[in-house]
Amino acid sequence: MVRxxxxxxxxxxxDVLQKLQGQPSIHHIHFQEVRGYxxxxxxxxxxxxxxGGWAFMPKIRLELLVDxxxxxxxxESIAAGARTGRxxxxxxxLLRSAPVSGV
Numbered sequence: 001m002v003r004x005x006x007x008x009x010x011x012x013x014x015d016v017l018q019k020l021q022g023q024p025s026i027h028h029i030h031f032q033e034v035r036g037y038x039x040x041x042x043x044x045x046x047x048x049x050x051x052g053g054w055a056f057m058p059k060i061r062l063e064l065l066v067d068x069x070x071x072x073x074x075x076e077s078i079a080a081g082a083r084t085g086r087x088x089x090x091x092x093x094l095l096r097s098a099p100v101s102g103v
Contacts (some may be wrong), residue, residue, distance in 0.1 A: 001027065002071050003097075006062040007036060008082040008090035013060050016081035023077065025070035031062045059090070070098075 008016060013031065020026060035056035066074050075092050082090050 001028040001065055002068050003095040004064045004066055004071060004074060004078070005093045005095065006033070006064075006078050006082065006090060007059050008062060008078075009084070009088070010058055010060050012084070012089075013062070016062065016078055019081035020064075020074065021065045023074060025067040026064055026089070027067075028065035028075065029062070030064075032058055034059050036062045057088070 006016070010033070017029075020029070036059045039058050053060065062078070064074065071094060078092055
């Protein structure tokens with residue numbers, strides 16, 4: 001089993017969930033509202049020691065537990081639902097846990 005974490009635009013969550021609907025390989029779905037700073041506006045502003053100058057954008061953090069054989073298919077579904085074609089659509093991370101021995 002692998003964990004997939006996706007950061008996406010809030011208004012794309014409904015489309016992503018529709019793309020994921022009916023996939024039998026998904027064991028867990030969890031999402032939460034988060035805020036992030038990055039290249040959403042097409043450029044990276046200068047960092048400063050003052051947090052007041054940063055523009056944190058609202059995002060959704062989507063986390064799924066998926067059978068490893070279907071991870072690529074699930075990531076493609078997430079990308080298809082989240083894609084707008086503009087900078088700042090989000091990121092998808094695939095996390096594999098190391099095997100535990102001697103337990």
